Amino acid sequence: MYIWNDIAKRYCGLDGFPFDDRGQKKVWNAWQLGNMPKHEKIVLLSTMDFATASGKDIEAVCAAFEQYGQEHPNSSLAEQASLLRAAGLGAEDLAAWNQTSVSEFWGSSWDEEKDDTVWYDAANDDKHFDICSELAP
Numbered sequence: 001m002y003i004w005n006d007i008a009k010r011y012c013g014l015d016g017f018p019f020d021d022r023g024q025k026k027v028w029n030a031w032q033l034g035n036m037p038k039h040e041k042i043v044l045l046s047t048m049d050f051a052t053a054s055g056k057d058i059e060a061v062c063a064a065f066e067q068y069g070q071e072h073p074n075s076s077l078a079e080q081a082s083l084l085r086a087a088g089l090g091a092e093d094l095a096a097w098n099q100t101s102v103s104e105f106w107g108s109s110w111d112e113e114k115d116d117t118v119w120y121d122a123a124n125d126d127k128h129f130d131i132c133s134e135l136a137p
Contacts, residue, residue: 039064
C-alpha cells in the first residue's frame with residue numbers, strides 16, 4: 001500500500017490509492033508512463049500479482065528496492081533489498097522470485113496419478129510475468 005499510495009499521489013494526481021476499479025488500474029499501470037524512473041517501475045511491478053524476477057535479475061531488483069528505500073525512508077524497501085542480498089541467491093540458485101503472496105503456491109505438490117512430486121514452475125506458465133523482461137526495450 002505504501003508504494004501504491006506514493007505512485008497515486010506523485011504520478012496520478014490522486015490523494016491516495018483509490019478503491020475504485022478505474023482508479024486502481026490507473027495506479028497499477030503507471031509504470032507505463034514515460035516519466036517514471038526504471039527503479040520505480042521495478043518497485044511498482046514487484047507489487048503486482050504474478051510478477052516474478054528471474055535469478056539473473058535479482059540484483060537489479062535489489063538495486064531498485066535500495067534506491068527507492070533511500071528516497072522513501074518510511075518504506076521497508078531498503079531492508080527488503082538487504083534481506084534479498086543476504087540470502088545470497090543468484091541466477092544459479094533462483095528460477096524466479098515473487099514479492100507477493102497472492103500469486104500461486106510456490107513449491108511442490110503430490111501427484112497421485114504419477115505417484116511423484118510435482119514442482120510448480122512459475123517461469124513456464126501463462127499467468128506470471130517477468131518484471132525486468134517487461135521493461136526491456
